[in-house]
Amino acid sequence: MCFSCSTKLEVNEEVRESVAPEIAIMEPTFIDSLVGNGGVIRGVEFGMSIDEVRGVETAQHDETSLDENGVRMVRFVEDFSISRSMDVEYYFSLINKLDKIVLVVYCDSNKRQGEVYLGLSNEVKKMSEFDSRLMKVGDEHNFNVELLIKETD
Numbered sequence: 001m002c003f004s005c006s007t008k009l010e011v012n013e014e015v016r017e018s019v020a021p022e023i024a025i026m027e028p029t030f031i032d033s034l035v036g037n038g039g040v041i042r043g044v045e046f047g048m049s050i051d052e053v054r055g056v057e058t059a060q061h062d063e064t065s066l067d068e069n070g071v072r073m074v075r076f077v078e079d080f081s082i083s084r085s086m087d088v089e090y091y092f093s094l095i096n097k098l099d100k101i102v103l104v105v106y107c108d109s110n111k112r113q114g115e116v117y118l119g120l121s122n123e124v125k126k127m128s129e130f131d132s133r134l135m136k137v138g139d140e141h142n143f144n145v146e147l148l149i150k151e152t153d
Contacts, residue, residue, distance in 0.1 A: 031119035034086060034103065035147075040130065041101060042088065046151040048098045050074055053090050062087070070094060083108040084116070103147040113143035120147055 035041040043056040050072065054061065059076035066072055072092045079085040084107055091100035105120075107113040117136055124132045124147065131150045138144045 030080065030084070031116075031123060033080065034105065034120070035123050040127070040149060041103065044090065044098065044101070046098050046130075049096050050090075050092055053098060057088070057090075059086075059088060072096070083112055099151050101147075101149045103149075105145045105147075107143040107145065110143055113138070113145055116145045120145060 037043040037058075039045045039056070042058070044053050048056070050064075053074060057076050059078035061074070062077045063075040064072065065075075071094070074090045074092070076088050076090075077085065078088075084105060086103060086105045089102040089104075090098055091102070093099050105116050107116055113136055117134065120134055124134050127149065129152065131152055133148045135146045135148075136144070137146050
């Protein structure tokens with residue numbers, strides 16, 4: 001589903017103003033561990049099979065399941081520290097080809113959520129060939145950042 005064949009990025013301007021400039025300096029290493037290593041993210045490319053993704057992904061394999069439409073999802077998890085962990089879910093078409101990625105970063109505070117959101121927003125801007133959406137999700141106890149990436153039609 002191609003919305004406009006360009007990156008869809010929802011950036012909350014309040015986050016830009018509330019995060020100190022020095023955070024941008026300390027985040028690249030962590031942000032690179034989330035989305036770096038080539039490919040769309042983490043060395044993974046759209047069109048890969050489940051086995052190919054498992055061969056590239058460095059996080060711990062957690063779950064493989066089917067949704068109600070028969071779409072297969074493979075989830076990997078990684079704990080970076082007490083304050084941050086992530087799930088990355090890879091969704092495969094009925095012909096076993098990767099066509100959607102959902103990255104969820106779990107943070108321990110609103111401040112950390114803002115840091116991760118800002119760092120990922122800079123990376124998403126580089127993904128112009130994909131339909132991407134970046135969101136802050138959660139409530140007063142959960143501070144998550146979710147990135148959805150889909151191959152354009």
